[in-house]
Amino acid sequence: MTRINVKVDGAMCSDDVEPRTLLVHYLREQLGKTGTVIGCDTSNCGACTVHLDGRSVKSCNVLAVQADGHEVTTIEGLATNGELHPVQKAFHECHALQCGFCTPGMIMQSVDLLNENSDPSEEEIRTGLEGNLCRCTGYHNIVKAVQQAADGAGSAAVASTSGGAS
Amino acid sequence: MTVTEDRPAGKEIGSPRKRKEDQRLITGRTKFTDNIQLPGMLHLAMVRSPFAHATITNIDTAEAKAAPNVVMVLTGADVADEQGALPCAWPISEDQKAQPHPSIAVDRVAFAGEIVAVVVARSAAAARDAAELVDVDYDELPAALDLKEAAEDTVLAHPDLGTNKSAFWQFDSAGAGTGSAIDDAIRDAEILIEREYRQQRLIPAFMEPRSFAVDPTGEQITMWSATQVPHILKLMLALTLGIPESKLRVIAPDVGGGFGGKLQVTPEEVITLLAARRTGKPCKYTETRSESLMAAHHGRDQWQKLTLAAKADGTVTGLKVDLIANMGAYLGLVTPGVPILGAFMFNGIYKFPAYQFNCTNVFTNMTWTDAYRGAGRPEATYAIERMMDQLALELDMDPVEIREKNWIKHEEFPFTTVCGLEYDSGNYEAATARAKEMFGYDELRAEQKRRRESNDPVQLGIGVSTFTEMCGLAPSRVLGSLNYGAGGWEHASVRMLPSGKVEVVTGTSPHGQGHVTAWSQIAADRLGVPFEDIEVLHGDTQVSHKGLDTYGSRSLVVGGSAVVAAADKVIERAKPIAAHLLEASVNDIEFKDGRFSVAGTDKGMAIGELALASFSAHNLPDGVEPGLDADATFDPANFSFPHGTHLCALEVDTETGGVKMRKYVAVDDVGNIVNPLLVEGQVHGGLVQGIAQALWEEAVHDSSGTLVSASFVDYLVPTAADTISFDTDRTVTPSTSNPLGTKGVGEAGTIASTPCVVNAVVDALKPFGVIDVQMPCTPERIWKAIHDRGAGGADPTEGEAMPHFDEKDVADRSEGGAQ
Ligand code: FES
Ligand code: FES
Numbered sequence: 012m013t014r015i016n017v018k019v020d021g022a023m024c025s026d027d028v029e030p031r032t033l034l035v036h037y038l039r040e041q042l043g044k045t046g047t048v049i050g051c052d053t054s055n056c057g058a059c060t061v062h063l064d065g066r067s068v069k070s071c072n073v074l075a076v077q078a079d080g081h082e083v084t085t086i087e088g089l090a091t092n093g094e095l096h097p098v099q100k101a102f103h104e105c106h107a108l109q110c111g112f113c114t115p116g117m118i119m120q121s122v123d124l125l126n127e128n129s130d131p132s133e134e135e136i137r138t139g140l141e142g143n144l145c146r147c148t149g150y151h152n153i154v155k156a157v158q159q160a161a162d163g164a165g166s167a168a169v170a171s172t173s174g175g176a177s
Numbered sequence: 178m179t180v181t182e183d184r185p186a187g188k189e190i191g192s193p194r195k196r197k198e199d200q201r202l203i204t205g206r207t208k209f210t211d212n213i214q215l216p217g218m219l220h221l222a223m224v225r226s227p228f229a230h231a232t233i234t235n236i237d238t239a240e241a242k243a244a245p246n247v248v249m250v251l252t253g254a255d256v257a258d259e260q261g262a263l264p265c266a267w268p269i270s271e272d273q274k275a276q277p278h279p280s281i282a283v284d285r286v287a288f289a290g291e292i293v294a295v296v297v298a299r300s301a302a303a304a305r306d307a308a309e310l311v312d313v314d315y316d317e318l319p320a321a322l323d324l325k326e327a328a329e330d331t332v333l334a335h336p337d338l339g340t341n342k343s344a345f346w347q348f349d350s351a352g353a354g355t356g357s358a359i360d361d362a363i364r365d366a367e368i369l370i371e372r373e374y375r376q377q378r379l380i381p382a383f384m385e386p387r388s389f390a391v392d393p394t395g396e397q398i399t400m401w402s403a404t405q406v407p408h409i410l411k412l413m414l415a416l417t418l419g420i421p422e423s424k425l426r427v428i429a430p431d432v433g434g435g436f437g438g439k440l441q442v443t444p445e446e447v448i449t450l451l452a453a454r455r456t457g458k459p460c461k462y463t464e465t466r467s468e469s470l471m472a473a474h475h476g477r478d479q480w481q482k483l484t485l486a487a488k489a490d491g492t493v494t495g496l497k498v499d500l501i502a503n504m505g506a507y508l509g510l511v512t513p514g515v516p517i518l519g520a521f522m523f524n525g526i527y528k529f530p531a532y533q534f535n536c537t538n539v540f541t542n543m544t545w546t547d548a549y550r551g552a553g554r555p556e557a558t559y560a561i562e563r564m565m566d567q568l569a570l571e572l573d574m575d576p577v578e579i580r581e582k583n584w585i586k587h588e589e590f591p592f593t594t595v596c597g598l599e600y601d602s603g604n605y606e607a608a609t610a611r612a613k614e615m616f617g618y619d620e621l622r623a624e625q626k627r628r629r630e631s632n633d634p635v636q637l638g639i640g641v642s643t644f645t646e647m648c649g650l651a652p653s654r655v656l657g658s659l660n661y662g663a664g665g666w667e668h669a670s671v672r673m674l675p676s677g678k679v680e681v682v683t684g685t686s687p688h689g690q691g692h693v694t695a696w697s698q699i700a701a702d703r704l705g706v707p708f709e710d711i712e713v714l715h716g717d718t719q720v721s722h723k724g725l726d727t728y729g730s731r732s733l734v735v736g737g738s739a740v741v742a743a744a745d746k747v748i749e750r751a752k753p754i755a756a757h758l759l760e761a762s763v764n765d766i767e768f769k770d771g772r773f774s775v776a777g778t779d780k781g782m783a784i785g786e787l788a789l790a791s792f793s794a795h796n797l798p799d800g801v802e803p804g805l806d807a808d809a810t811f812d813p814a815n816f817s818f819p820h821g822t823h824l825c826a827l828e829v830d831t832e833t834g835g836v837k838m839r840k841y842v843a844v845d846d847v848g849n850i851v852n853p854l855l856v857e858g859q860v861h862g863g864l865v866q867g868i869a870q871a872l873w874e875e876a877v878h879d880s881s882g883t884l885v886s887a888s889f890v891d892y893l894v895p896t897a898a899d900t901i902s903f904d905t906d907r908t909v910t911p912s913t914s915n916p917l918g919t920k921g922v923g924e925a926g927t928i929a930s931t932p933c934v935v936n937a938v939v940d941a942l943k944p945f946g947v948i949d950v951q952m953p954c955t956p957e958r959i960w961k962a963i964h965d966r967g968a969g970g971a972d973p974t975e976g977e978a979m980p981h982f983d984e985k986d987v988a989d990r991s992e993g994g995a996q
Contacts (some may be wrong), residue, residue, distance in 0.1 A: 136897070
């Protein structure tokens with residue numbers, strides 16, 4: 012067992028983990044952060060995407076011990092002070108989710124994408140989301156939601172939330 | 178019955194309401210089964226056979242049992258007396274053959290991925306570690322893997338059955354009295370086209386892996402399951418395990434997609450229940466993605482041999498269909514019936530006089546197949562829509578024109594088809610006209626011509642598909658006549674709470690479709706209460722005690738109609754109370770916009786006030802029971818028949834075989850719309866699944882029967898980068914068989930898009946004389962088709978895509994055969 016200290020969605024967590032524990036398992040099983048889900052075992056689906064120090068990572072592809080001393084934001088910590096993040100809002104408004112299983116990862120990845128590029132073209136959005144699979148929506152409305160978040164929020168609002176919850 | 182006219186002009190139905198479901202899902206406040214953690218919960222891991230066919234000679238579990246935190250290890254022998262056999266609810270013939278399907282294999286495995294032992298441990302990681310320690314000895318047996326060979330009984334999937342043929346099923350229009358004889362049509366044909374198409378094996382690949390949790394610590398055993406069918410599951414578990422149905426409660430919490438893939442009663446559900454019962458502790462099993470791809474049921478997998486007879490002017494005179502359908506190793510819940518669901522759809526939207534459908538269901542040593550989005554109908558639509566293109570090619574006609582020549586005209590509805598189905602409504606002309614207009618059909622044809630003339634290395638292909646489907650499963654009597662084990666009605670209750678809020682309970686079981694929002698809209702209009710005041714409850718057999726769940730585009734058509742019926746009963750129940758309280762005659766009570774009023778006066782009461790009055794029951798008319806709640810079931814007299822016209826333009830790079838989609842237009846007619854946002858979402862998702870069959874997806878096995886595409890690295894579920902944005906629109910011809918006038922939409926996109934895309938690919942290759950490319954149309958297959966026309970783009974290992982039919986079987990009289 013290894014002791015790790017991680018700030019998760021704004022709260023300091025101190026836990027013993029097996030060195031082999033994946034970050035996603037730590038989040039779900041030890042912290043009860045079940046908003047982050049697991050869709051595959053080959054790091055292909057992106058359902059488990061969270062932010063590590065403000066950048067998106069697939070949390071099934073990171074060991075919990077690697078997060079020691081770092082800050083993790085999950086879908087559960089993305090809204091601030093009860094205000095949905097513009098990307099969350101846009102997903103709702105554009106009907107960019109159906110079953111919602113891919114949604115946490117899809118939203119976290121979209122936030123990262125907009126942080127990197129506040130005015131992406133459709134093609135840039137599609138390429139930027141290539142690592143996240145959705146079986147329900149056909150991506151049409153997801154692309155629209157990211158466009159709307161980019162237009163509506165403007166780069167400033169989107170960028171200000173990088174680093175996640177406080 | 179055109180009940181659509183008396184529908185109150187509501188403000189909710191038809192409006193693009195944003196979903197109520199979203200708030201939880203976008204903030205991570207979800208209840209997927211794998212999120213459930215109960216005190217003392219134990220975790221399961223499965224040991225699965227690596228062989229497609231083998232006898233189990235020994236299982237050594239000693240080491241696994243001694244591993245840290247392992248509570249129990251189960252083998253087939255341990256549970257042989259209590260596990261029963263998994264159910265098949267749709268025997269299609271009296272003499273159908275089937276091998277009993279044990280949840281844990283006892284002495285023989287029949288597909289790679291079949292469960293042979295189960296480890297129960299205190300954590301999922303401990304269970305998985307110990308599963309590695311279970312030592313199983315196998316004697317490998319020859320495996321039946323190739324569908325056509327299996328149909329010849331070359332190798333037997335189940336030696337005890339003595340044959341691989343499970344059942345044969347025929348529909349013949351002359352025999353049924355619904356049309357003329359196919360042999361005559363073939364004999365008299367001026368044009369005869371024969372083709373053979375492969376419907377490759379697909380994997381539903383819902384994003385949420387299946388997960389099951391069982392709590393045995395109450396009077397009722399509670400199971401949470403990532404299922405589409407909690408009600409069916411409850412009944413089937415009771416029958417399979419001999420547990421009184423009243424001792425079971427099944428909950429489908431948040432379910433992450435299904436597409437037919439979660440329309441099943443699975444070995445894993447039975448095993449989790451057995452483990453919980455034995456240990457007395459809550460147990461949970463969540464599959465890995467590889468397990469999901471390998472052992473959750475697959476879809477499609479057919480060979481289709483087609484003979485189309487026509488006159489020289491392009492009028493189709495008959496179609497003969499010979500199918501071989503791959504059941505895989507076992508018959509799942511509705512496995513044998515899937516091809517039969519297609520039997521009535523090979524005629525599509527056309528009105529030819531003669532039709533024959535012959536289907537042989539065949540066992541192989543592969544994962545069993547069952548429903549996958551469209552179930553039988555995409556296969557049928559693919560066949561007829563490809564054939565119509567071939568006919569157009571043969572006659573050098575425009576593919577839209579040839580369809581128009583043969584389709585049912587709008588003034589001909591209701592129309593009884595050659596299969597005996599009555600299509601109640603539709604307007605193929607309108608949908609097609611709209612699609613062509615949105616597509617810019619003539620301009621794109623002009624561009625195609627230019628590229629062809631200039632020998633552009635990038636050729637443009639234009640694909641069309643028109644379709645209809647029978648959905649909204651549905652009429653219980655018809656399902657009964659097809660030997661389906663259940664009815665097709667649906668149930669709803671409307672509970673009027675004393676505070677004026679409303680609970681709508683539905684027997685449908687959504688897993689992404691948005692029923693909560695749509696049912697709220699329906700109830701809001703019908704009862705005149707605010708959308709926000711309605712809560713829709715579902716997916717728990719203790720709350721929703723009756724229902725037939727969600728599949729076959731049935732939920733809105735059947736389940737939504739039950740909500741209408743229950744709401745109407747509430748209003749009828751309230752009227753005498755309103756009359757009593759308003760001191761008027763019942764006959765003078767009118768109900769509008771949530772208010773009961775006395776005709777010709779300004780006296781009235783809101784429905785919420787009546788709910789409170791009937792709850793307190795202080796002043797009810799004599800003999801009237803307190804409460805306004807009402808239950809209703811709805812069982813339509815007919816299926817619903819959505820239709821549509823899809824057009825697709827794509828570029829094929831003839832030097833690489835690469836395909837790039839340019840434009841996709843879908844004009845669907847799904848009847849009246851409750852929520853256009855939800856309808857569009859269903860269409861988009863369906864389109865991508867259908868396009869994926871055309872271009873990318875295939876479950877590929879190696880020569881020993883191991884699934885090679887057992888991860889998302891190899892099974893090509895499309896990404897955002899593979900797809901484009903779609904142009905969608907609608908025409909509306911209301912259905913006449915349900916009070917909402919709606920038709921199903923869940924499967925439409927998937928059904929129409931596959932042939933549309935393949936038609937476009939083949940159209941692009943027309944200058945090269947290519948007439949077929951086998952699905953998925955990979956760059957390699959396209960390149961091969963261009964460079965070696967005879968190969969038709971098929972892999973050499975999979976047989977030729979272009980058939981050479983037995984001369985005496987069917988004579989191909991068209992010039993030069995299959996041109
Ligand atoms: S679960 Fe992490 S990428 Fe699929
Ligand atoms: S919404 Fe279901 S997988 Fe994306």
